[in-house]
Amino acid sequence: MILLHLRNELWKLFGKKRTYIGFGMFLLAQAAVLLLLRYARGPRREMAHRLELLGYSPDQFMSAVTMATSTLIPVAFLLLPLYAALIGGDLLAKESEEGTLRMMLSRPISRSRIVMVKWLAGVVFSLLLVLVLGISGAVVAGCLFHGGGLFALIPQESVFTVLGPAEGWRRYALATFILSGKAVTIMGLALMFSCFNVKPAAATVMAISLLFLSSIIQEMPYFHDLQHWFITYHINYWFRVFMDPPPWADIWSSISILFGFNATILIIGCVGFQIRDIKS
Amino acid sequence: MIQLRNVTKRFGNNLAVDDLSLSVPAGEIFGLLGHNGAGKSTAIGMMLGQVWPTAGQVLLRGRDVTQDRRAALQAVGAIFEAPVFYNELSAWRNLDILSSYTARTPSNRIAEVIEWVGLKGRERDTVKTYSHGMRARLALAQALLPQPELLILDEPGDGLDPEGIHEMRQTILRLRKELGLTILLSSHLLAEVEQVCTQIAVLNHGRKLFQGALSEARQAQNWVRLRTDNFAASAAALRDAHLILDDRDDNFILPAPSIETDKIVHCLVSAGHRVFEIAREEQTLEHFYLSLMKK
Numbered sequence: 001m002i003l004l005h006l007r008n009e010l011w012k013l014f015g016k017k018r019t020y021i022g023f024g025m026f027l028l029a030q031a032a033v034l035l036l037l038r039y040a041r042g043p044r045r046e047m048a049h050r051l052e053l054l055g056y057s058p059d060q061f062m063s064a065v066t067m068a069t070s071t072l073i074p075v076a077f078l079l080l081p082l083y084a085a086l087i088g089g090d091l092l093a094k095e096s097e098e099g100t101l102r103m104m105l106s107r108p109i110s111r112s113r114i115v116m117v118k119w120l121a122g123v124v125f126s127l128l129l130v131l132v133l134g135i136s137g138a139v140v141a142g143c144l145f146h147g148g149g150l151f152a153l154i155p156q157e158s159v160f161t162v163l164g165p166a167e168g169w170r171r172y173a174l175a176t177f178i179l180s181g182k183a184v185t186i187m188g189l190a191l192m193f194s195c196f197n198v199k200p201a202a203a204t205v206m207a208i209s210l211l212f213l214s215s216i217i218q219e220m221p222y223f224h225d226l227q228h229w230f231i232t233y234h235i236n237y238w239f240r241v242f243m244d245p246p247p248w249a250d251i252w253s254s255i256s257i258l259f260g261f262n263a264t265i266l267i268i269g270c271v272g273f274q275i276r277d278i279k280s
Numbered sequence: 281m282i283q284l285r286n287v288t289k290r291f292g293n294n295l296a297v298d299d300l301s302l303s304v305p306a307g308e309i310f311g312l313l314g315h316n317g318a319g320k321s322t323a324i325g326m327m328l329g330q331v332w333p334t335a336g337q338v339l340l341r342g343r344d345v346t347q348d349r350r351a352a353l354q355a356v357g358a359i360f361e362a363p364v365f366y367n368e369l370s371a372w373r374n375l376d377i378l379s380s381y382t383a384r385t386p387s388n389r390i391a392e393v394i395e396w397v398g399l400k401g402r403e404r405d406t407v408k409t410y411s412h413g414m415r416a417r418l419a420l421a422q423a424l425l426p427q428p429e430l431l432i433l434d435e436p437g438d439g440l441d442p443e444g445i446h447e448m449r450q451t452i453l454r455l456r457k458e459l460g461l462t463i464l465l466s467s468h469l470l471a472e473v474e475q476v477c478t479q480i481a482v483l484n485h486g487r488k489l490f491q492g493a494l495s496e497a498r499q500a501q502n503w504v505r506l507r508t509d510n511f512a513a514s515a516a517a518l519r520d521a522h523l524i525l526d527d528r529d530d531n532f533i534l535p536a537p538s539i540e541t542d543k544i545v546h547c548l549v550s551a552g553h554r555v556f557e558i559a560r561e562e563q564t565l566e567h568f569y570l571s572l573m574k575k
Contacts, residue, residue, distance in 0.1 A: 004384060008377040015368045099364035103422070106328045106358035106432075107381035108350040277291070278330040279321070 002117065005109075009121035013087075022083055023129065027136050029079060033071045034137070038144040056151060056162060063148025065168040068141035069175070069242070073154065075133060076179055076238065081211060084183045087125055088190030089203030091118045096278065097200060105278055112270045119191055119266055126183035134176030138169075152242040161244045171241050178238040178251070181258055185235050186211065188262050188269075195269035197276055211235075234258050281306040281430050281462045282327060287336030289322050289486075296322040298486040300336070304464055304479075306429075309456055311477035311494070312466040313569060319486040320466045324434050327464075328358055341429065354382065357423030361435035363415050367408035371399060371418050374407055375425060382426040389425065397421045413444045420451065431455065431463045437472060445472060452476050474565040482572055489572045497568045503532045504541060507557040508548060517551040518544060526571075532561060 013019055037043050048058035092115070095101040104114065150168025152161040163171065186207060194203035211232055217223055218230040227233045237254035240247055282304035289297040297319040304310045314320045325331030326338050329345040329352070338345045343352035365374045372390065379385035394403045397417040402410075410418065416436070423431055433452075437445045449472055455461045467473050473480065474494065481491040490497065508514040515527040523544055526534040535544060541558050548555050 001380075001384070004380050008380055011369065011373060011377060012366055015366060015373075017368065099360070099362070100366060102330060102360055103358075103364065103378060104381055105330045106353070106356070106360075107378070107426075108353035108356075109381040110349065275332070277325070277332060279325060 002113070002120075005113065005117040006120050006124070009117050010124060013091075013121055013125055019087075019125075022086070023132065026075070026079060026083065026129070026133060030071050030075060030133065030137055031140050033074065034067055034140050034144055037067050037070065050153070051151060060148050061151040061162070062145065063150070063165070063168075064138070064141040064145040065150045065165060065172055066148070066152070067145050068137040069150060069152055069168075069172055071137050071141070072134075072172070072175065072179070073239075075137075076182065076236075080130075080133075080179070080183055081186050081208065083129070084126060084186040085190040085204045085207040085211075088122055088187035089194050089205075089207065090200045091122055091191050091194060092273070093194035093198055093200040093203050096194075096197075101278060111274050115191075115195060115266070115270045115273050119188060119269075122187040122191055123184050126187050127180045130176060130180040130183055134173065134179075137176075138172065150242075154239055154242070157236070157239050159239055159242050161242045163244065171246075175238050175241040178241060178255075181255065182235040182238060185231070185258050185262055188265050192265040192269035192272070195273040195276075231258075231261060234261070281341060282310075282464060283337075283339040284323065284326070285337040285339070287323070287326060287338060288334045289319075289326060289331060290334045296486050297326070297333075300483070300486065300488055302481055302488065302491065304462065306462050307456075307460065308479050309452060309463045309465060309477045311473040311480040312464060312483065313470070313473060313480055314483035315573070317485075318483040320483055321434060322486075323483070324358075324432055324464075324466060327432060328356070329353065355426060355429040356432065357426060357428035357430070358432040359416075359419045359423050359434065359436050361438035363419035365407040365415065365418065368406060370404050370406055371410070371421075372403045374418065375403075375422055378422045379425040385425055393421045393424050396424065412439050413441070413447075416440060416444060416448065424455075429462060431461050433463065433465045433467075435467055436465070437467060437469050445469065448472075449476055470564075470566045470569055480565070482569060484573060494565070497565060503528075503534055503561045503567065504544070505531055505557060505559050505561045506533050506544075506555075507531070509554040509556075514548055514551075514553050517553070518547060521547050523547055528567075 037047070044062070047062060051058045051061055092101070095104070105111070147165055149165055150161065150163040150171065152159055189210065190203050190207035193206045194200060214230045215232040218227055218232055234254040234257050237251055240251055282302070284300050284302040287297055287300045288295070300319070300323060302323070312320050312323070322331055326333050327340060327345065329349045332346065340352040340356060345352045366377065369377070371394070375390050375393070376385065379390070394400055397420050399414065399417055399421065402414065407415070407418065437448050440448060452463060452465065453476055456463060465473065465477060477494055479493055480497060482489045506514065511530045515524065515533060518524040518533060523536055523539050524533045525536050535541070545555055545558060
């Protein structure tokens, strides 16, 4: 039955035009960045200059895999958290606001089952979103740029890596896959808030605000040694795949912490939803 | 079929339902009446396990809703005012989704119910193209899918035109006759309740004022139609003589217990009034309800 309910949730999620509009906006933004990198002189010149300064050939490293990775960064830091929080915040609170939750709860389905199934639907959605982004980024970059090695530079995260084409694409695929963990966590956080008696927008804003606060405090010098206590440290573990060699112990540690975090917020959400009165 | 035992519900400082005990027998069409804010929807919310009672016990089909939700709601259907659906999905998909929260429902059962409510041919259209009346029929369809023994209707006539209300009334009677359902109907439309219900309960500020058969409510008070040359003066004279308890609408008087109409006529004639008509009037539910509210 849980698969049947999951199917229903996915019907509801993908039955909305808004879902496809969001997907479309992501793909458009990604394509726009790649087109800018390909045809706008300023960004290309800047990138070529940076490569030359570091002693690398722009012809070799202004490649499809480098550009695909470059677009992943703004998407992962800006657009993805917003959209994942939007979807998570809507999952329960929107049904409550529209009144369909009352219809659902007039049936003999447990409240915790509802939360679990909605979370699972959010997970499927998050995985699909990141997969589509990863594939479309690779395809569009492949069409616009030539083959070559990967040059990854994320100064704020101390990432500086130069790799061959095959290894570069491998790391890109891995990073895309691991990025889904970030999407799932943010979606789950917003879903937790939407389990309480709040509007969908409020659930989204609370999730984003919490992450924003965490990232600000994490960056304060006083908390530098305590970075690993902040959830934003762990949800950004995906970029460590581009380190050479990747700190696998660190990555697995973050994965397990996120696993625990997701379990905790799911339980909190279930409890919040369980004790709540559902009225018109 | 439904039992509320000393049920209380507080929302903060607001006492929405106050020590309510209610019993809905199987096979009845039970009307739940009350003004806005009387506690009807809260009581229904507690019956469906959507609202947690502060105190007391809510039993549906003999099962405690808070302890054994699955068994309690297994054969229960519900319709709420202003029915809402997943507008971007078809009626068929909506029914498929909603029914799955009770049990996996075969396609032929969905088709059967769609035909029963008169939506055949429109089931593949998205719900956003539906009129209010069609949504009401779809709401009925989703309530009937789990083959319920009990149907709970919370203001089902809300927003319907006169034809729609008539259709709703006929449907309720048909449901009881053909399917033998027990129906709990919460409504403001006293005329409709009077035409379909067999038993009623009246709530006021969360408390039950009356529960009993509709016929009992009609007989509860024996109003008499009175036409005289001066009704106000006549009523005053009858009050002074302690022959009546109440009067209303410049036409009706409520004789005191054991007072017959001949004593009333005698009193009025003695007081110099001319009596044109005096006859017993059958109590309507509206009159009964308003007199309860007055108390």
